[in-house]
Amino acid sequence: DQQVKQNSPSLSVQEGRISILNCDYTNSMFDYFLWYKKYPAEGPTFLISISSIKDKNEDGRFTVFLNKSAKHLSLHIVPSQPGDSAVYFCAADPSTSGTYKYIFGTGTRLKVLA
């Protein structure tokens, strides 16, 4: 059972426009979320995180929104650049004590068109 879902396997956006990547989760106990970007044959690069005590976190062009009632988070990239083309994974850090195991979504491949 997929506890973290990224329902869009791919997304294409024009350069300069906004990219919105979505992630849904099923377990209301999850209280810390992260977004990673991954280029082919490279390791995931940490982008941004959010704790459940917040509903928004910004870092430069990247903003993550968390809607706890809907169990939904989204990553906004504004403006999108061709270098943003990559696979984006959202991950949940369960609040269960002693658990270090991130639960990853299946990823969304973003393509930013020049």
Added chain:
Amino acid sequence: DTEVTQTPKHLVMGMTNKKSLKCEQHMGHRAMYWYKQKAKKPPELMFVYSYEKLSINESVPSRFSPECPNSSLLNLHLHALQPEDSALYLCASSLAPGQKETQYFGPGTRLLVL
């Protein structure tokens, strides 16, 4: 600096070979992780080391043997692997084991088992 380094970058090995993957970080992180990632799938956790001690083994076959010689180094010893073990092997580290600690990933070792 959030750099995790991994060597080698690529590895081809036969099913009777013994090889090792190496991971290093100098960020003072006390938790280190091995993940396996197959194409178009999210990373899957294999092992977690906490303060140089193995704390989580996600039921990984014994042909994979982790080792943490010191707080900066993590090895993964490989022996008698199968072709289905071909994957990208990722190392990650975090400041401390536990919740809400961001994991930083290395670039990975792409392993091909013939």
